Amino acid sequence: MRIIAGVAKGRPLASVADATRPTSDRAREAIFSSLTSEFGEFVGLNFLDLFAGSGAIGLEAQSRGASIVHAVEKDFGAQRTINANIEIVAAAKPAGKFQLFAMNAEQFVKAPAKIKYEIVYIDPPYDYSNSDLEEVLSNLHLGDFLSDDALIAVERTSRSKEPSWPIGYELARSKNYGQATIYYLNHA
16 A cells, blocks of 8 residues: 555555555545546645545545545554554655544544535445444534535445435445445535
8 A cells, every 4th residue: 555646655554454444546546536636636625534544545635735634543553553654644744734533433523523624535344334324424514524515435335235325415426446336425
């Protein structure tokens, strides 16, 4: 696993043993290609990575110029990996700020929003229920975490049924990457 583009391009990242399922480099590259076509540069954007795992998605956003990246991860081993990966990317001196929230996603989205995010990436474990995912999405919307033009990318196993998208979201498109399907939602 490595950073694909930006100031930290090519830097290798550590992965988390057993605790998470990392998004493949191929899927990450496609996700960021989609996000770049939607937003252009990441400079000035706020990025939220829920269920952060190794932190690779959020650190990719930081490397590409996101102003603020918040990563939310409850697993202690994953948190240690994220902190190690933060040091790897920090050596490249990215302009944006990266902050790890050591808590579960449900707690994070129930707290008052401090900022609004233009991009949210949600990659819960594949056994995470669609109803729990829908509750997280509802709380993001109701808690005023999202900018008016926010884009939300949700990664789910390709074997699962598509979630029902709560009020405030509109499915823009979906893309299959082998075992994973990414759903791109517009904040409506």
